[in-house]
Amino acid sequence: METPRIPAIHEDNWNEDQLEALGAQKMRGNVQNIFRTLAHHEKLAKRWLVFANHILAKSTLSPREREIAILRAGWLAGSVYEWGQHKVIGKDAGLSDEEIEGIKTGAEDPVWNEHESYILKAADELHTDVHISDETWAGLTRTYSTQQMLDLIFTCGQYRMLAGALNSCGVQLDDDLTGF
Numbered sequence: 001m002e003t004p005r006i007p008a009i010h011e012d013n014w015n016e017d018q019l020e021a022l023g024a025q026k027m028r029g030n031v032q033n034i035f036r037t038l039a040h041h042e043k044l045a046k047r048w049l050v051f052a053n054h055i056l057a058k059s060t061l062s063p064r065e066r067e068i069a070i071l072r073a074g075w076l077a078g079s080v081y082e083w084g085q086h087k088v089i090g091k092d093a094g095l096s097d098e099e100i101e102g103i104k105t106g107a108e109d110p111v112w113n114e115h116e117s118y119i120l121k122a123a124d125e126l127h128t129d130v131h132i133s134d135e136t137w138a139g140l141t142r143t144y145s146t147q148q149m150l151d152l153i154f155t156c157g158q159y160r161m162l163a164g165a166l167n168s169c170g171v172q173l174d175d176d177l178t179g180f
Contacts (some may be wrong), residue, residue: 001170008036021046037171065094070159071103072123077163084177094108126156
């Protein structure tokens with residue numbers, strides 16, 4: 001979408017409630033368009049940020065594995081914004097350019113080890129079937145704890161939901177991001 005349906009509000013124009021809810025949300029030195037868009041509903045943003053913070057900072061998944069799941073969810077949902085943000089975050093988490101490209105192909109790309117292939121399969125299955133198959137579950141639980149399984153499911157779900165919001169609202173890429 002070339003024009004946002006909900007235009008971003010620059011933080012210079014935020015009221016006190018918006019500043020309280022979103023004022024600390026700077027990435028790479030700037031407030032990103034996702035937060036400028038969420039400023040239209042600061043109460044929702046404040047509550048969503050608690051959950052999003054768990055997924056990004058308190059999850060039992062390693063940052064690398066978390067980003068594999070997030071990028072695959074964003075790719076499957078066609079979220080250019082999510083893809084742009086998490087390419088940067090994924091690189092910081094140790095993903096190579098080749099691996100980020102491999103996320104587009106999915107589990108069958110040879111860059112992935114067996115465990116990472118199962119992460120990608122889980123993201124695919126949650127996207128299409130809203131259910132992880134027995135085979136994928138068994139493959140993941142060879143190395144994942146129950147908490148990690150829950151974090152993986154909720155990570156994929158969070159980013160599928162977020163992709164729907166970003167795509168529907170028409171949130172534009174920030175100046176420092178590139179899309180697909």
